[in-house]
Amino acid sequence: MTKDGGGTDLIPGLGDLPERPVDGPGKSAKPGKSAKPGRSAKSGKAAKKGARRPAEELPVARIAVDMSLPHLDRPFDYLVPAELAAKAVPGCRVRVRFAGQLVDGFLLERVAESGHDGKLLYLERVTSSEAVLTAEVAALVREVADRYAGTFADVLRLAVPPRHARVEAEPGAAPGDDAEPPDDGAEVDVGVWRDYPAGASFLSALADGRAPRAVWTALPGPDWTAAIARAVAVALRSGRGALVVVADGRDVARMDAALEAELGEGLHVALTAELGPAERYRRWLAVLRGSARAVVGTRAAMFAPVADLGLVVLWDDGDDVHAEPHAPYPHPREVLALRAHRAGAAALIGGYTRTTDATQLVETGWAHALAADRQRVRTAMPRVRYVGEDAQLARDAAARTARLPNVAFEAARQALQDGPVLVQVPRRGYVPGIACGRCRTPAQCAACQGPLSLPSSHAAPHCRWCGRIAGDWHCPECGFFQVRAVVVGAKRTAEELGRAFPGVPVRTSGRDAILERVGPERALVVATPGAEPPAEDGYRAALLLDGWVLLGRPDLRAGEETLRRWMNAAALVRAQGPVVVAAEGTLPAVQALVRWDPVTYAERELAERRDVGFPPAARMASLTGTPAAIRDLLADARLPEGAEVLGPVPVPPAPGPQAGTDAQDKERALIRVPRAAGHALARALKEAQGVRSARKATETVRVQIDPLELI
Structure with missing residues (x-):
């Protein structure tokens, strides 16, 4: 530099x-x-x-x-x-x-x-x-900027929160000044880690001040927070700090409670955006000044200035919420891996399932696998059955009323006698997609060509993009004015289940209102993926509906993401409880769910991507901008040997009223290189961006290294 x-x-x-x-x-x-x-x-x-x-x-x-x-x-x-x-x-x-x-x-x-x-x-x-900018964080920011072809200033905005002068001037603003870590002379209690053959050795290495690195496949159930809290306690006993990154605020609250139960008060802080700028800065200063030695937070906490860092933990690394929406779009998995390497700290990347990225870390030897043996998995997993929707619905009129296959209907009816039942629906809303009732032509808005939907059973169709009401809609192909549902959302599913199970309370959990927790009483809980609330003593059964919606997405990670969502929901069910998934049983993701074997699925998926040259087996960069700007950038870029340019191709219109105007002028090009040439690719694109910046180019090009979505 x-x-x-x-x-x-x-x-x-x-x-x-x-x-x-x-x-x-x-x-x-x-x-x-x-x-x-x-x-x-x-x-x-x-x-x-x-x-x-x-x-x-x-x-x-x-x-x-x-x-x-x-x-x-x-x-x-x-x-x-x-x-x-x-x-x-x-x-x-x-x-x-x-x-x-x-x-x-x-x-x-x-x-x-x-x-x-x-x-x-x-x-x-x-x-x-x-x-406020420690030497360790400054070096990390520089490395992350170079890794993602970004600038130091952009990463620094993610790493250091805005200043709050009043909080800085507060005497004793940092909590936990008088807190003491647990007695380091006590023998390490492995706790729930005893369920894993390598769990005790992982904690022993952590207690000895070493830096074990593991990819952890957690057993189903709520014990993941207790397991992470025990690992954090061991790291603190060794005189080092710990950093835990989870996907959302609800996971932060659960992890915060587990850490308080394990460590007591004052040794850790929770960092979330919901705290507000003053309180968040106050807690961040507590970490900076060393009075709080452990941190749990969402993706922004990956840069927290933990002193003497000894352990980094990332839970559910496949969740798309981890993806940073601001340039240069760093992912916590990569940032925490860099921090662990630079600080000589231990690393624990865990989840109920395993991503291909984490599998890549295991296959390269950077980390070791940490999982329970098959006998223990069989006793903890739910009993999963798959069923084809169409065949079952044709046989059973009662199930057709509830839009449930017969097997799922019977499983829910029996489980409701003892407690709550979880129903996962991939789409939110009432009827998010409608079509002509005669010829099945998708219903679109006359103003912006956006998709029409029904917000309730008595409402007129309205556009999901621009919000216009289409009360006089008629099919442009056949002139028919009646519509049918193409995709049914969570609200419509809850309405149908209420009619099929009279007298049973039906609760919904989604983006508009997410339930924190449900009790042990009988109830149907209809939730969208990621919004499933845990139940006291676990759900008695789970129904995973409309599997074709998740598996049919035009995405490289569709199967991997579908399995992750299914397993996260099924993990909330009691051991040996029934789980019914509405999908074809021959699909690899369904078979992995039935066997509760995400590791084999991830290894197979990684091998297939290696054969065709897709991430994470290869490194890719995405360039999005006008055709002229992309051509200009590619002309200035000194791409490494073996780089392959794919495209550019037009970018699909973004949802919203602006779709169909300037959005159609954007194109996207992909650059693929072997993994060993990833740093050379980032450096070449950053230099080319610098040339265009010095020329004061008016059109910008968005550069993303290893983007989450390639299609």
């Missing part, structure tokens, strides 16, 4: 163009002249009386300026004035003048001399002397 304080930028990729100055913090110096702290490069005379003087020790500060331009992605040198020498500490927030404007930045380090030949500007002020 070039360290240049004068703003002179040698633009990569433009070798035959003359060097030219670009916007920077200072003016370019004349050839042969060098600047010394406190003296002008032009005259060499001492500064006038009353002028600012540089600090006597380490007068040069290297600043990471809050600028996302790729060609300016490097630190810049500034002089530290004598009056700010005590406050300007590495990691603090500062304000500097850059390209004629006052901008924010972070002080990375202070050095004795600058390698820049030119006049250096002074720091304008120190916003806060709190060293």
